[in-house]
Amino acid sequence: MALRTLPLEIHARTIFQVSSIRDLSAISQTSRAMHSLCDMKNRERFHRICIDEARIDSTFNLLMEILKQRSLGKYVRKIEHRHRRPYQVPAYTETKEQRSLSEDEMDLLRNAVQKAGFSGTQESAVINMLMQKDAKGRDDELGDFNNRMRLRIYPSVIMGTYITQALTAMLISVSPNLEALTMTQPFETYESYNYDPEENPRESLTDFPIDRLLRRANTDPASVPYLQNLRKVYIIVDEVIMGGDDRSYVGIEFFDCIKLVDNLPSIESIGTDALIEDENDVATLLPKSSNISRVYLNHCALMTPYLAYIIQSCKILKEFQYTIGGRDVLGGHFCPLNPKTFIKAIAPHKDTLEVLDIDADGNIHQLSSYHNGDYVKADKSFDDVFDPYLDEEDNHQAKQERFVKSFLDNSGCLKDFHALKKLSIGVGSLLYFARGVGADYESGEPVKLVDRLPENLEYLCIRGYKRGESKMWDEQIDDLMSFWKEGTSNIKEIVGVEEEIPNAKDLEDIDNQEHLMWVLGEDTHVL
Numbered sequence: 164m165a166l167r168t169l170p171l172e173i174h175a176r177t178i179f180q181v182s183s184i185r186d187l188s189a190i191s192q193t194s195r196a197m198h199s200l201c202d203m204k205n206r207e208r209f210h211r212i213c214i215d216e217a218r219i220d221s222t223f224n225l226l227m228e229i230l231k232q233r234s235l236g237k238y239v240r241k242i243e244h245r246h247r248r249p250y251q252v253p254a255y256t257e258t259k260e261q262r263s264l265s266e267d268e269m270d271l272l273r274n275a276v277q278k279a280g281f282s283g284t285q286e287s288a289v290i291n292m293l294m295q296k297d298a299k300g301r302d303d304e305l306g307d308f309n310n311r312m313r314l315r316i317y318p319s320v321i322m323g324t325y326i327t328q329a330l331t332a333m334l335i336s337v338s339p340n341l342e343a344l345t346m347t348q349p350f351e352t353y354e355s356y357n358y359d360p361e362e363n364p365r366e367s368l369t370d371f372p373i374d375r376l377l378r379r380a381n382t383d384p385a386s387v388p389y390l391q392n393l394r395k396v397y398i399i400v401d402e403v404i405m406g407g408d409d410r411s412y413v414g415i416e417f418f419d420c421i422k423l424v425d426n427l428p429s430i431e432s433i434g435t436d437a438l439i440e441d442e443n444d445v446a447t448l449l450p451k452s453s454n455i456s457r458v459y460l461n462h463c464a465l466m467t468p469y470l471a472y473i474i475q476s477c478k479i480l481k482e483f484q485y486t487i488g489g490r491d492v493l494g495g496h497f498c499p500l501n502p503k504t505f506i507k508a509i510a511p512h513k514d515t516l517e518v519l520d521i522d523a524d525g526n527i528h529q530l531s532s533y534h535n536g537d538y539v540k541a542d543k544s545f546d547d548v549f550d551p552y553l554d555e556e557d558n559h560q561a562k563q564e565r566f567v568k569s570f571l572d573n574s575g576c577l578k579d580f581h582a583l584k585k586l587s588i589g590v591g592s593l594l595y596f597a598r599g600v601g602a603d604y605e606s607g608e609p610v611k612l613v614d615r616l617p618e619n620l621e622y623l624c625i626r627g628y629k630r631g632e633s634k635m636w637d638e639q640i641d642d643l644m645s646f647w648k649e650g651t652s653n654i655k656e657i658v659g660v661e662e663e664i665p666n667a668k669d670l671e672d673i674d675n676q677e678h679l680m681w682v683l684g685e686d687t688h689v690l
Contacts, residue, residue: 202238209238214331215245216323220296222330223262229337230271239338243345246327247320247401248415249371252351255325257287260294279336280379280387281372289372292329298322325372332372336389343395348415349373349423352443377423384428396424398435399683410673410680412464412490414441418448418472425453425476432482434459436681437490439498440469445559447566448476456515457482462489462681464498464669468563471508475570480512481582486522488667489681498669499526502592504567506600510575517584524589524627525668574601576615583617587624589666590636590659612639613646618653625659627666 209229214222229236264272273290281289298319328349335341349371380390398420400413417438424430433455453476460470464487474480485500492498500523509516576599577583588596597615598604630637640660647654658664670676 205235206238209235211241211243212239212334213243213245214327214334216298216319216327219298219323219326219330222327222334223293223296226293226330226333226337227268227271229334230268230275233337236337237340239334239341241343241345242331242334242338242341244327244331244347244349244373245345245399246323246347248348249324249351252321252324255288255292255370257291258295258322260291261296262294264294275333275337279333279376279389281375285370285375288370289329289332292325292372293333295322295326298326328372328374332376335373335376339389340392341390342392343397344393344424345397345399346373347399347401348417348420349377350416350419352416352441374423381423381426384426390424390427392429393424393427394429394431396430396433398433400435400437410491410670410677411493412437412439414439414444416441416444416446418444418446421448421453421455421473421476422446425455427454430454432457432459434461434484436462436683438463438465439492440465447562448472450475450569451478453477456480457518459484461486463487464490464492466498467501467504467508468567470500470505471567471570474508474512475566477512479515480509481515482518483509483516484518484520486520486667487526488522488669489679491670491673497526499528502527502595503600504571506575506596507570507573510573510579510601511570513575513579513581515582516580517582519580519583519585520587520624521592522587522589522626522667524591525666527589527591572601574603575599576604578615578617580617582619584619585622586617586620587626589626590628590640593625594636594639609635611642613642616652616654621653621655623654623657624664625657626664628659629663 209225212222212225229239272293273286276286276289276293279289331346335344351371377390380387384390398415398417400415415438417435421433424433438460455477456479458473458477458480459482460473461484463485465485470485474483487498487500500521505521509519577593577596579599586593594612597612598610599615625640628636628640630640644657644660646652647657670679673680
């Protein structure tokens with residue numbers, strides 16, 4: 164009743180702060196006045212916009228509606244670009260326009276493109292992209308036939324890349340309240356053997372509208388009116404690999420994707436699935452360079468230094484999630500997690516990390532020595548943090564090694580993570596984490612898990628524990644459960660003790676394990 168007595172201006176401001184479409188729908192049903200203010204018919208149409216090759220014309224119509232009535236752009240909270248990433252795509256060639264707009268509509272479109280930051284040849288190219296209704300029938304318009312066959316790509320794919328990117332970039336620019344962005348890698352991958360990022364910075368390469376828009380905004384957020392409220396980014400990893408198997412993990416230039424958004428003022432999280440480190444990717448991330456505080460890397464196969472780059476790049480880290488499994492690793496490549504290096508990498512975030520979810524014990528074979536309580540042997544086996552199959556003279560690996568050595572003096576144990584509230588982890592990693600790494604902890608003497616639990620821990624999920632497999636594990640878990648039942652801690656829930664939660668594993672026999680595959684779906688959204 165109190166809410167109804169407030170002025171309509173207060174109602175409008177309250178509604179503006181509500182991002183959930185379900186909550187808005189519920190509010191709209193409380194009264195006729197609220198129903199009118201919520202404008203649910205338009206909110207539902209514009210709340211989430213998905214752009215792909217099949218929706219080019221309908222998406223353009225939404226864009227024009229916003230340009231004619233700018234207030235509609237305030238309803239957009241989620242944008243999803245689902246066209247595959249650029250792959251050996253030739254520079255855009257302007258083609259015959261397929262749309263017919265009035266002079267006033269062309270002025271609206273041109274002004275919007277300019278306000279989005281495109282000028283000169285970029286402005287002309289983006290307008291030409293927007294003036295295409297579809298990506299079909301372009302065989303004679305995008306380069307000679309022999310070149311297309313050499314690249315093994317179809318003109319419609321090339322054209323679709325540019326058109327959908329232009330639509331997405333423009334919608335981002337006219338959606339001031341955008342909170343969540345889902346997209347594929349918006350720039351082309353350049354193999355390391357013919358691409359030197361120092362000699363040829365990304366800015367000098369082929370123009371792609373999303374890439375240009377995000378790079379411009381991330382470099383100087385205060386200079387643009389858009390992307391001020393973007394909080395969540397999800398990077399779609401391609402489902403189709405050129406010359407490969409779409410059931411495997413896929414490498415993209417994820418670090419460069421991070422660099423497109425990590426300086427935005429409201430950015431909080433970035434996530435992806437099915438990622439493996441691209442052997443051609445030579446990019447790195449600078450320590451404490453990112454505003455991102457929540458990272459979600461699920462169903463991935465990544466080396467520990469790769470994870471460390473991401474962790475160390477965060478100024479503040481509140482949530483970190485890394486899980487393996489759900490895909491096959493091409494060529495039998497193995498991506499083990501080194502828990503010693505991982506703990507040292509995440510140690511600087513002891514006072515801010517609230518949620519940690521690690522499901523990688525299936526790739527840490529050394530933890531099996533814990534069955535006999537041999538902590539010293541297990542710890543020493545974690546000293547080698549680099550892939551032994553890599554070339555020792557490789558410049559990128561040398562840079563990686565210097566980076567890892569920069570934080571190897573860090574130390575810490577589970578109890579030191581004072582802000583940690585939710586922990587999901589394999590039983591082997593849990594006990595190793597409880598013992599800790601660094602000079603203050605590496606005595607080799609066993610410790611009790613209950614003595615090393617964070618004081619603010621509320622939820623604990625233990626993976627891979629099965630009673631009877633290890634006497635030492637059973638003793639530690641029995642002590643834990645007795646301690647929990649005393650009710651003297653903040654722990655509200657412990658799972659994985661009464662019923663085993665298996666550790667995730669890479670799919671090694673994909674032909675017989677397709678039912679276990681992780682697959683991108685239409686309902687896969689930003690976390």
